[in-house]
Amino acid sequence: AVAAPAIAQSSPEVKWRLTSSFPKSLDTIYGGAEYMAKQVSEMTDGKFQIQVFAAGEIVPALQALDATQNGTVEACHTVSYYYVGKDPTFAIAASVPFGLNARQQNSWLFQGGGNELFNEFYKKYSVIGVPCGNTGTQMGGWFRKEIKTSADLNGLKMRIGGIAGQVLQKLGTVPQQIGGGDIYPALEKGTIDAAEWVGPYDDEKLGFNKVAPYYYYPGWWEGGPTVHAFFNQEKFNALPKHYQSILTNACVNANTWMQARYDMQNPGALKRLVGAGVQLRPFPQEVMEACLKASNELYAEISAKNEDFKKAINAMVAYRNEEYLWFQVAEFTFDNFMIRARARG
Template identity: 55%
Template structure:
């Protein structure tokens, strides 16, 4: 190798090293941002509230601490059912909550979250991110002053806790039941007195007899909240919440002002949390259900006639809402078309095998 070539390579290596050393890290290159994020869930629920903490941690890690989000549980900064209001008004930069808590503002807010007899977890993610769901629902969120980003999903929920057995449709008459979203409107058609109560307030209402029953999420969370101590019968399935998607609702102006790189990081953290949550629940719910049954909880399935009556009531409700709200009708039509395709596919590839395995496992046992 000639002298000139050796000098050239040495100079190149030195220059490259200098360039690397001179490159600032992300934290110093990007603006330092501090956001506040109230949520609709108590800290005792380490999966629902834990998803908030998960998002904050991932955003901080991916920005080397430059973007920090301070998380607040329900009631610490904002009441549980006013998180969307605070984020939309710009009182806070974002909030972690479920769209179906706010159907009084716009019935379409339920569709990207969940509606009775809806999509399962995988289908929900598919519709939101590959079936045009997020795009078609963006206008709904913008009308509330926010950008909605899917950031959690509980998976299929349970049907709730009751002081008495539900043997037929007549047993629903006059029942005072805590339930969120359109599940309450469906049950009201069958005589139930539906009440929406924030998570921290459900146990005392059930204990004092203000309500006769309550639904929340599933065995792991329900055990933590102690519902088995004040109600004996635990029903399934939670047909009104097959796979509710929880949103990070970001103030629209705060989102638009966020650097594009931070937007991408925020989206990535929310997507991680969305999948982290059902995975964690799938791990924690089976042993929790065994503990509840061992402690005396009576596990019951809703009778078939009750389920079919609720299904018919739900379809009637959607027609009524659509007649009064063209946007709901339009989005629901797109959603329902996607649902039918998904059901046809899952019957072939997923449900057939799941049903076989259920029978085979029983026979083996």
């Protein structure tokens, strides 16, 4: 029953700026922030407005966290692993090699203590982080030549960053940091031999298939990467409590929205790419094994000198081992049957 007349409420007009780490052309990952802002506006009857700026409009893509920390903007939408240069612990909140798939990542962050663990860590940077998007398992990227054994990774110049780049370095790969727009010409000229980006929907736009015909999977370094919204701690704490709740709910909604939208868009893009002659290849088992071994070595090395990293990676690995114990039963068996039944038509 709608009772009582409208009464005065402490719902002030608030205007925030959010800087995204993504260009507008990556409409789904960029769009997650716009979708979130739209929800906040609708839930507050237009009182709480968050204006979303693309990467570079206020600060460059990879300075989104700093801009939020120092109060240049109230919020950003970014991937925590972009900040491994500050501390490798940042990566674990998003995705590390051989980490969690998207659903497990949600379970860990929302119900397994993950968000609490990382928000304790984020305090050092005066920000609060809330999951606000996921891409699902990404692709392993575009290669000019086939990868038949882990020896083929030796000497390979690959556009790949962060922890995954460090893992591949152990196998002799030379990781390269190259912005999205510069990847195509570098692959074309042979300045690099391989490049990872996102998945079929985003990759298709950049046309990599014309210059690197082998499209590998899975992107073992991104089993289910979380995209975060970060809020300046002081600005967030100054909000009325119900605005804080509205903001958080909008992020969780956007977290689902982005995954659902990628899952809607990827199948068509994959079909078009394969139709255009792309050579789809799984990484050979031996290559996967070598990369897993290198990842575990790297985690041990970093853990030996970084307590925050050690705590977070141990928590993630323990959660992962529990999750796959369960996922291998009903989930995986169901998917396996459905995939085989589909292939038969």
